[in-house]
Amino acid sequence: MKKLLFVTVFAGSLAALAVTLYLMLTIYRGDMDLSDGTGAAPNEHSERIVVISQEQGSYVMNEMQKGARDAAAVHGMMIDFWGVYRSNVEELLKQVDIAIASKVDGIIIEGVDRPDFARLVNKATEKGIPVITINSDVPGSLRKTYIGSDHYREGILMGHHLAAQLKGEGIVGVVMNADTSDTDQLRLRGLREVLNAYAGIRLVFASENAAKLQAGMQTDDILNHYPGVKAFIGLPADSGKSIVEAADSRSKRRASEVFMFDDSPQTESLLRAGLVQAGLSQHYEEMGKMSVDLLRRWLDNDRLPLDASYFTPISVVAAPGAKEAAP
Incomplete structure (x- = not known):
């Protein structure tokens, strides 16, 4: 009788353990x-x-x-x-x-x-x-x-468009991703290749300490050092709203033009409202x-x-x- 009871308890324990392990794995997977x-x-x-x-x-x-x-x-x-x-x-x-x-x-x-x-x-x-x-x-x-x-080609396309919008002159603030990536560098290489042909256009960046901050803070830092910025170009996706708000809050003159490297729903909304001048269609x-x-x-x-x-x-x-x- 005791042996039967032991076997029954042991079998029940094994079954309970199996169920517990299964649930743990399921939760972990989720x-x-x-x-x-x-x-x-x-x-x-x-x-x-x-x-x-x-x-x-x-x-x-x-x-x-x-x-x-x-x-x-x-x-x-x-x-x-x-x-x-x-x-x-x-x-x-x-x-x-x-x-x-x-x-x-x-x-x-x-x-x-x-x-x-x-x-x-x-x-x-x-x-x-x-x-x-x-x-x-x-x-x-x-x-x-x-x-x-092709991120290098993205930079070239945006460079031509930006130059046309600025009529070949103006200071352009570049807002980077907090962790600079190879994608950023390829886009910048394309941008520079086009804009180097325009003596009146100059690209500027946030200071070293601010370069690792969010888009709005980078925008503020650029405006602190270059108050004559005519336009901003944002590399981080979905950063358009932060750039627009930071730029508009700092000046009562005509808002800086903003260009983006994405076509997210946020950027599309800003384009329709005229707060961003151009985005880049991805697929x-x-x-x-x-x-x-x-x-x-x-x-x-x-x-x-x-x-x-x-x-x-x-x-x-x-x-x-x-x-x-x-x-």
């Missing part, structure tokens, strides 16, 4: 945002891929996820969306490591121009997991390809779709090798009444 799959019905042999974002929940990532999800459904692939908030690079690196340890079939990720990030991309590649970078690149790594805008949903399509090609060994980069279309979106620039 907390890590690892369970946002497609609506397709893949079989047990379907490839599993993961998309990892630097800015989970942002407009940019939501658009890319939409395109990736639709493409994965077409290809019958399982897809998870992971990500970090507020550009937490250390957490991003951990998630890449988790993806490698999970033996996923492919990784699509926004690149970070850091040696430790490149090493993880190379680690995944050496273990047979293809990595595709999207929206921002790590060209020195073993990633299979990059999909997204984030197309980036997401193309990244999954090309990963499918790689896994199928179809039409390889892939090109080093696949650039999506870009174009200047001007406020009503703005002067068009030569491309």
Whole structure:
């Protein structure tokens, strides 16, 4: 009788432990945002891929996820969306490591121009997991390809438009991302290449101490040092409102003109209101779709090798009444 009771209690304890572990894993998976799959019905042999974002929940990532999800459904692939908030690079690196340890079939990720990030991309590649970078690149790594805008070309397009709006003269304040990225540098290189032809245009930046601050504070700092600023150009997405408010609060003269490198809903609203003079049209949903399509090609060994980069279309979106620039 005692033996039967012991077996019964032991079996019940094992069952309870199993249920507890299952719930813990389920909760952990939910907390890590690892369970946002497609609506397709893949079989047990379907490839599993993961998309990892630097800015989970942002407009940019939501658009890319939409395109990736639709493409994965077409290809019958399982897809998870992971990500970090507020550009937490250390957490991003951990998630890449988790993806490698999970033996996923492919990784699509926004690149970070850091040696430790490149090493993880190379680690995944050496273990047979293809990595595709999207929206921002790590060209020195073993990633299979990059999909997204040509950021250098973005700078050239915006440089021509800005020069036309300023009629070739004026001080332009540049608001940077708090963590200067390779994307910023490519855009600035394109801008400078165009604007160097205009002796009357000068680019200025926030002081060293203010360069790591938010957009509004950088704008204030630039105005402190260069009160004659005629225009601002913002590199961080969704920074237009902060730039406009900071610039308008400092002067009773005509508000400075503002130019942006994005076409987020916030920027579109400011364009319609005439508070921003131009934005840059991106195609984030197309980036997401193309990244999954090309990963499918790689896994199928179809039409390889892939090109080093696949650039999506870009174009200047001007406020009503703005002067068009030569491309």
